[in-house]
Amino acid sequence: MATQMKPGVGPLEYGRRRWLQALFAVTLIVLYVPIFVLIAFSFNQQNRGGVWKGFTLENYPKAWQNQSIYDAMVNSLTIALVTTLIATVIGTMVAVMMWRFRFPLKPAYEAAMGLPIVIPEICMGVALLLFFNSTGLMGFFSAMVWPFNLSTIIIAHIAFCFPFVAIVVRSRLVGFNKQLEEASRDLGANEWQTFWQVLVPYMKPGIIAGALLAFTLSLDDFVITFFTAGPETVTFPVKIYSMVKTGVKYEVNAASTILILITILATVLAMKLQAPEKSGH
Amino acid sequence: MEDWKRNGRAFWTLGSPATFWLVVFFLAPLAYLLVLSFSSKAVIDGQVSVNDYAYLTGIDNYVRTLNPDIISIFLRTLWWSALATIACLLVGYPIAFAICFMPERWRPLALLLIVLPFWINLLIRTYALKTVLGARGLVGGSLNAILEPFGMQADIIGTTPAVIFGLVYVFLPFMILPLYSTIERLDKSYLEASLDLGASQFQTFYKVTLPLTMPGIVTGLILVFIPCLGMFLISDELGGTTSWMIGNVIQSQFGSSNDWPFGSALSFVLMLLTIIVLFIQWYVQNHSKGVGAQ
Numbered sequence: 001m002a003t004q005m006k007p008g009v010g011p012l013e014y015g016r017r018r019w020l021q022a023l024f025a026v027t028l029i030v031l032y033v034p035i036f037v038l039i040a041f042s043f044n045q046q047n048r049g050g051v052w053k054g055f056t057l058e059n060y061p062k063a064w065q066n067q068s069i070y071d072a073m074v075n076s077l078t079i080a081l082v083t084t085l086i087a088t089v090i091g092t093m094v095a096v097m098m099w100r101f102r103f104p105l106k107p108a109y110e111a112a113m114g115l116p117i118v119i120p121e122i123c124m125g126v127a128l129l130l131f132f133n134s135t136g137l138m139g140f141f142s143a144m145v146w147p148f149n150l151s152t153i154i155i156a157h158i159a160f161c162f163p164f165v166a167i168v169v170r171s172r173l174v175g176f177n178k179q180l181e182e183a184s185r186d187l188g189a190n191e192w193q194t195f196w197q198v199l200v201p202y203m204k205p206g207i208i209a210g211a212l213l214a215f216t217l218s219l220d221d222f223v224i225t226f227f228t229a230g231p232e233t234v235t236f237p238v239k240i241y242s243m244v245k246t247g248v249k250y251e252v253n254a255a256s257t258i259l260i261l262i263t264i265l266a267t268v269l270a271m272k273l274q275a276p277e278k279s280g281h
Numbered sequence: 282m283e284d285w286k287r288n289g290r291a292f293w294t295l296g297s298p299a300t301f302w303l304v305v306f307f308l309a310p311l312a313y314l315l316v317l318s319f320s321s322k323a324v325i326d327g328q329v330s331v332n333d334y335a336y337l338t339g340i341d342n343y344v345r346t347l348n349p350d351i352i353s354i355f356l357r358t359l360w361w362s363a364l365a366t367i368a369c370l371l372v373g374y375p376i377a378f379a380i381c382f383m384p385e386r387w388r389p390l391a392l393l394l395i396v397l398p399f400w401i402n403l404l405i406r407t408y409a410l411k412t413v414l415g416a417r418g419l420v421g422g423s424l425n426a427i428l429e430p431f432g433m434q435a436d437i438i439g440t441t442p443a444v445i446f447g448l449v450y451v452f453l454p455f456m457i458l459p460l461y462s463t464i465e466r467l468d469k470s471y472l473e474a475s476l477d478l479g480a481s482q483f484q485t486f487y488k489v490t491l492p493l494t495m496p497g498i499v500t501g502l503i504l505v506f507i508p509c510l511g512m513f514l515i516s517d518e519l520g521g522t523t524s525w526m527i528g529n530v531i532q533s534q535f536g537s538s539n540d541w542p543f544g545s546a547l548s549f550v551l552m553l554l555t556i557i558v559l560f561i562q563w564y565v566q567n568h569s570k571g572v573g574a575q
Contacts, residue, residue: 017379020375020376020382023372023375023376023379024376024379024380024391027372027376027395027453028394030450031398031453032398033419034409034410034412034413034450035398035401035405035406035409037409037412037418037419038405038408038409038412041412089298090298090299090302091299093295093296093298094295094296094300096295097292097295097296097299098296100283100291101285101296102282102283102284102285103284103292113303116307118555119552119555120507120510120528120552121508122511122513122528122532122548122551123311123314123511123548123549123551123552124307124310126314126531126535126545126548127310127311127313127314127548128306128310129535130310130313130314130317130541130545131306131309131310134313155306156306158302159302159303159306159307162299162302191288191291216400219402220400220401220402220403222402222403222404222514223511223513223514227535236402237404237405240404241404244518252408256405256408259402259405260402260405263400263401263402264397264400267396267397267400268393271389271393
């Protein structure tokens with residue numbers, strides 16, 4: 001093996017092995033070509049057929065004016081924002097609770113909290129569909145005005161997002177110096193003040209990262225949304241699903257491109273926010 | 282850590298919203314799903330009702346999952362998921378390795394590039410893949426252009442390889458991330474020592490690197506295998522009429538076939554499979570000596 005190596009490549013310099021570099025490059029190409037094709041076709045003139053007919057920006061205003069795509073997009077973003085807000089608050093609170101307290105059956109509690117993360121999405125989706133239908137909540141919420149008709153989806157999204165927030169925040173809390181909390185109490189702050197002025201600022205990077213995670217998870221979700229959406233409600237992934245079934249117009253590509261941009265922005269932001277934390281340890 | 286009794290008010294305030302959500306909107310629905318899986322449709326005045334159920338009537342639905350058709354779909358799901366998972370490992374391991382041995386300033390970017398597609402909506406990615414593989418798409422179209430002079434035609438969409446490729450395409454980042462975090466923390470001096478002591482690259486990999494990174498491998502296998510099991514979108518979009526996975530069957534029971542009790546039983550069999558897989562992971566993780574994956 002050693003004799004096959006190129007001169008100048010040390011035995012441990014795997015990063016400079018040609019075949020590894022080639023594999024890495026090919027994988028990136030395979031991962032990105034479909035996405036770039038999708039984005040490229042959002043600028044295509046002809047509306048169907050998969051043939052390139054020339055550059056245009058028309059699909060973007062068309063997608064904006066297409067009422068059903070617009071509604072689906074607004075629904076998705078509304079759901080993601082409300083989910084993020086609630087999931088972040090309750091996820092952070094329960095993270096603090098689990099970090100701070102010893103209580104009976106704690107391992108069982110933690111396992112139950114981890115269940116929404118590990119069980120197949122489709123199982124959670126059908127369980128919630130069944131629950132909403134049989135309790136009458138589905139009909140109850142669907143009859144409401146926007147945005148309350150999105151409630152079933154939001155409830156479901158919060159259920160699978162908050163455990164992720166809890167994990168992220170809790171891993172941040174592991175590094176917390178408990179003496180800070182004691183010092184705060186010694187100096188006369190009450191429980192509430194200590195929580196807001198010592199613990200929350202410390203958790204902030206974790207909370208923000210958890211919130212962005214919840215936002216992308218919610219925006220990305222198709223399976224659970226598919227099962228928990230009321231008969232009239234359409235979110236963006238569900239909209240694409242039905243449009244792919246019936247034959248697609250490039251307006252969908254345009255809207256998808258916008259969604260991809262939003263997701264990438266949130267992801268990069270989350271990574272940026274988490275990066276300095278690593279070097280701090 | 283404090284005992285919860287020492288500050289009950291803070292304990293309940295912090296814990297109850299999440300606990301409420303978990304119990305009411307997750308555990309209760311699951312429990313109800315379990316009950317329904319042992320139930321059947323009610324028969325009212327000799328008519329089988331659409332929405333009413335006779336609860337806890339027996340294990341009929343589970344007996345029905347033993348139907349040869351359903352068993353073959355289960356086996357196909359397991360087999361395809363296993364193939365996709367192995368393919369992810371074979372591609373993902375060298376890539377995770379390559380990233381770990383890149384110059385340090387390149388590593389975050391390389392990792393970001395691999396992980397970024399995972400954040401893009403699953404449906405958008407499936408749609409993108411379908412477009413490219415389709416008969417008029419970049420890959421499918423080029424293939425047909427090559428085959429045309431020979432009087433042949435190929436349709437990638439609707440074949441088994443298309444579904445498995447789709448699964449790999451979608452879940453590859455799940456494999457690379459845990460592998461990366463394990464290999465990164467692997468003490469490279471072990472590899473150096475092994476090479477110094479005369480082991481070949483292959484022996485070093487097989488006897489040192491592989492055992493030490495086993496926890497990362499196991500985590501990666503789990504993270505890919507479990508979501509593959511429940512997938513219905515990829516097989517629906519990229520597969521043909523004969524390539525249903527168990528997720529498709531469950532979806533149809535809750536949709537067009539409208540047999541929720543049977544769908545519930547199938548969901549629980551799927552969950553049981555998941556739990557068995559997780560148990561195997563737990564067992565392996567506790568009986569190997571490598572670098573932890575998390």
